[in-house]
Amino acid sequence: MHGPHPSPARFSAPGPLRGTTGVPGDKSISHRSLMLSALAIGESRVEGLLEGEDVLATAAAMRAMGATIERGADDAWRIHGVGVGGLLQPQGALDMGNSGTSTRLLMGLVASHAITATFTGDASLSKRPMGRVIEPLGLMGAEISASPGGRLPLMVRGLCPAVPIDYRLPVASAQVKSAILLAGLNTPGITRVVEPIATRDHSERMLRGFGAELTVEEDGAGARLISIRGEADLRPQHIVVPGDPSSAAFPVVAALLVPGSEVTVTNVGLNPTRAALFDVLRMMGGDIVFANQREVGGEPVADIVVRHSVLKGIETPVETVASMVDEYPILFVAAALAEGRTVARGLEELRVKESDRIAVMAEGLRAIGARVEELEDGLIIDGTGGDKLPGGATIAARLDHRIAMSFAVAGLVSSAPVTIDDMGPVATSFPGFTGLMTALGAEVA
Template sequence: MGNESKTAGTFLPAQSGLNGELRVPGDKSVSHRALLLGAVNSGPVVVTGFLRAADTLATLRAVRALGVRVDEDGERLVVHGQGWEGLQEPEDVIDVGNSGTLIRLLPGLVAGRGFLCVLTGDASIRRRPMDRVLRPLAAMGVQVAGRQGNTLPPITVRGQALRGITYRLPVASAQVKSCLLLAGLQAEGETTLLEPSASRDHTERLLSHAGAPVRREPCPKGEVVVQVGRAAELRLSNVEVPGDFSSAAFFVVAALLVPNSCVRLLEVGLNPTRTGLLSVLERMGAQVGVEVTDKSGPEPRGNVVAYSSELVATSIEEGEVPLLIDELPLFLLAAARARGTSRLRGAAELRTKESDRLRAMSIFLRSLGVQVTEYPDGLDVVGRPEGWESGNMKTEGDHRLAMVGAVAGAASRGGVVVDDLACIAVSYPGFLQAYESLGGTCLRGS
């Protein structure tokens, strides 16, 4: 990213509080999956509420590179799927940009097709571990390759006739699970996946909506078994993408931390495998209300309202981590204002996101004057209920860290400098406008 696009900003204290209503953009996870499943659907699929952000637009380009026609009208797409056989070999390398979801799900989509697909991405993506999807795909019969012993991008996938497998995921991961489910739809026999704990189930919900033979069953000790059979065709009806809970979460936590605040988020996705942050915040004493407004589609949705609150410390262990994996930096920020010491464990996965989020949050919280102890798989955070003066967020190009910095700035007494505003567009291009509409202030270029 060049200097021109890497613009810093200072987020000033929201002295009058943050107040108002917002509709956040469409859910990123659902937008990715609706496009990918629509690409192999037997017939066109209308997707409304599609998130137009850097990550999801990379998926749009990838689907087109595979020969699928997609008509666009703002947040409304028509994906002209022609079944599995409608996918064509791409003429060039597919660049996923910064999208970890795309580089992990797309290999499963093309795993049973008889052509070569080469995937790469930006510097962050080229550090992402890929053996977690390439190894089980190879066991299903796919020819795969990647850098450093098939562990890092760029990767190649040459589709083959597939056989179903039984596979135990070392770590609960919606991306790995989804990749293998997409491959399992094309395999002879049944594919059975065992997760150590529940992860996001957007893929299973959409597959069930499309008539695919998919089953998901909880087991003792928190494990989950997901099974899928061969599906010669998918019959996905139109998809309405709910508001992205991960995007809404920034304003929920901002309202909690900034005095005299009340923020209402409208038509947000309330999939229980995505909203683990709400349970954690409830344990911390947060005043947050939820109203479910629609359960008719594959994804429930509703309104979330948050009020300024005094928080107490809590702990998060490994089994809970997948339910708020993207919101863990926000939890750590909330912990910095809570009374007592909060603990996070079992979150080593954060070290392989767009940045090493554990290390980055440790550095950031210390810049706020918060006492932090870092562990390989988590942090201890000693809360400062009195708040903080100022700080500096070094984002390392990570969109979620940039928005955490914005929340911290609104809750500060002297402002927080975020070194890169441009990276926010990866998931939430309109974040700054939404932030300012509630009463926040960002001095750009400072």
């Protein structure tokens, strides 16, 4: 985990950004590939795994519950699974670091096994509520004792056999959906989840790929009914993880905003439940082209070619929130440079991320001279029309990797450099971010 000593950095751009780059493997797919490989019988191989702290926390937890997970000299990971139902009692607490995804999905796995696991995390993760996962897993028979407010540390005592449930998600959440489906893997009968709005579907795609019996039906109103048959036998797989669209968002927006820039980001996953940011940036007038489109391991992939563009403010479509929820901080930076007003609403979820991302972005953008009005569920931003922001401030990133990277990009389009108080948390999702931006032409002090 990132250390106790902050690592500040100051970002600016002396000229255009140019070049071709890749981004780390998709975080959502990396987590799930480790978990499902650990539940298959035999050896799975994963290439392109994101080797950030969050994913390594998942690997450590699966090792603690009996899987053999090794990184080869060829950078590929090999996982020997224990089979569905075969998870072992971990000897110590499972340290989730900063990873909400690891925590919620692993709570689901443990819930239907006859084991007890204690989950701990860092200061930021320990503030995040887990009640949304606790409720359905409790209905399946797991006993969960959490700290006040449904927070970490918490203990899950699984039940085997667990009870299959039909559960309608009160709020669209891919993590809660995935936790229930993973619990359903070792639960007799059919477990069903109804999601009112489609969220990222990596769990469904990958569960099918590993051989689980899973169906998805849509009703006329846009809701999805996902059913999984339990006591599944998973087959080992060879997985190639595409580049993370959430990570690609930062060099893409930087290239749109810095005059004269042209950047290609290769091998980016463009799963439609994840990639709405690129659609929204195109709606704002962004010159973004998907080249070399192909399918890898059931996921659509392309190279993204981006050229500097003068963006126009828009009202962001509420229906895209679920498929770009993590990208709003960097979208707010783009909006601050656009012509006219951008209104983004329906973002209550951002208040319970690694930080309160609405409040922290509003405060930071104001500090560097942007015109921002904070709403209960979003922001209104009046852009500069392409002119640089004044900049010059030090931003408190609040241990939030996406806040830190968003203001790093803001520094590239500010008259005076922008300092981020701590870039350490970026290692959770995008190790190598600073080096990548430097290689494209950013200046980092």
